[in-house]
Amino acid sequence: MDTYELITRNAEEVVTDEEVRKLADDPADKRAYVGYEPSGVLHLGHLLTANKLIDLQEAGMETVVLLADVHAYLNGKGTFEEIRETAAQMKAQFIAYGLEEERTEFVYGSEFQLEEEYTLDLHELELSTTMNRAQRAMAELQSGETAKVSHLVYPLMQTLDIQYLDLDLAVGGLDQRKVHMLHREEIPDLGYEARPCLHTPIIADLTSGEGKMSSSEGVTISMEDSTEDLEEKVNSAFCPPTREPDGDLENPVLELFEYHVFPRFEEVVVERPEKYGGDLTYGDYETLAADLESGELHPADAKGTLASYLDELIAPGREKLRELRS
RNA sequence: CCGCCCUUAGCUCAGACUGGUAGAGCAGUCGACUGUAGAUCGACUUGUCCCCCGUUCAAAUCGGGGAGGGCGGACCA
Structure with a gap:
């Protein structure tokens, strides 16, 4: 690049x-x-x-x-x-x-x-x-x-x-x-x-996919979140199986992959049960988004993956916060 | 300095005239349906009614005082 x-x-x-x-x-x-x-x-x-x-x-x-x-x-x-x-x-x-x-x-x-x-x-x-x-x-x-x-x-x-x-x-x-x-x-x-x-860009609200994510209302992901919090928040996110939802809506799960995960990781691995086709590996955002669009990647699997990568990004800050507060 | 308006659920507000300790919409929570979420059904939760004093058997509601917010007028030397 x-x-x-x-x-x-x-x-x-x-x-x-x-x-x-x-x-x-x-x-x-x-x-x-x-x-x-x-x-x-x-x-x-x-x-x-x-x-x-x-x-x-x-x-x-x-x-x-x-x-x-x-x-x-x-x-x-x-x-x-x-x-x-x-x-x-x-x-x-x-x-x-x-x-x-x-x-x-x-x-x-x-x-x-x-x-x-x-x-x-x-x-x-x-x-x-x-x-x-x-x-x-x-x-x-x-x-x-x-x-x-x-x-x-x-x-x-x-x-x-x-x-x-x-x-x-x-x-x-x-x-x-x-x-x-x-x-x-x-x-x-x-x-x-x-x-x-x-x-x-301003990232869409996690739960609704509309407008911008606000720190004062709605769901916010922060350094305070535990692994379980992240899983729960990401799981409840708005995520239709397409990159372009109707109207002015965005797909916030894809946005998080694009703006938070791929800029910091070379490779993203989706761990998936054999039942649904086994693991997937992505080197860039575009192919992941395309797979979601085509149905190859199910939103539920995308969410689980997103939560674990966000967790990895947040972990050092979370640890630092804990130190500061102890 | 003067006048007018506002303050009730997380948010927007109804209820006040004609006192009987509170409602709607949205939000939120929980189920059903989807291998996610949403949509759609079904159920549910939420309150110092801004504060104090008074009238009353009874005050969100009436009277007095106060606080916070908004708007306008006046002054323009």
Whole structure:
């Protein structure tokens, strides 16, 4: 797989393709980042962007993980002390998951976001951004909730972070699209250069196959799950025997194979009783999906396999969590 | 500073005028059917009715006070 392909694989959108191709030509020492509101427990949503960071490291880039403590504070997630505590746990789990410690810079937002120059730039952004625009860019805002001033400052800071962390590429879920576009539009007016952005897809809800998986409602798979939890959650997932269910629905089991299993494993073995045809081995997502579509691979077998591979992915983080809590 | 509206199940809300300790939809749980899930049937669970005080035999409901949230007006020196 060439560098460009590695950088962009499984990405839903790249802005712009031309800029990212240039990055791929000379990835050494280039810096890419994802910002996370500190959370005590990593879930699949976090791991999806982490997978991309691992790809980028493999491509030779430096990666930066922003532990966005100030953002979390602005979003009402607790005191700074509490937030830093969960941030430390988050960092440990990322490393356990597979981010290379020596090639990942973990940065707390408060390390640079409270400095004078940053603050003055922030005020300049406030001056030129309408409340409407800022609110629409605020992905974290619950729909229906009335925005606080802090919610409007939040995306403006994200916009600035990309400059202040000296990045060459911003990574995030597709839900971060509006912030990134705000960055690209506004940051040149401050005299800085807009950076390219890479967006991962938003995975469908496990039980319904619709919309996006939400950490606040519905079933979430996280580092806290035991092997039995995983089996139960995956088994109850929506999984019609096709890769393209009716309407806007997706097949979340296939999505998990595509975005979580195959990027981390060379080979996937489906252990299957002789009665149903014996074991199957897949080297890539496409053939597995095609087999599900044709009926060669039964959803129940796909689920059992998915659960055990997810379990393997989560095991180190789960162990780390246990240590942190003991 | 003034005025109006809202607060009841996990969610959206009904019930309040005409007091009798609560309902619907959705969600959830459990079975049946599928070698998964869903769909479809069948069954089931869920509550400090925002808080306090008062009236009453009896308050989600009436009266008073308070809290939280939303909206508008005024002020614009």
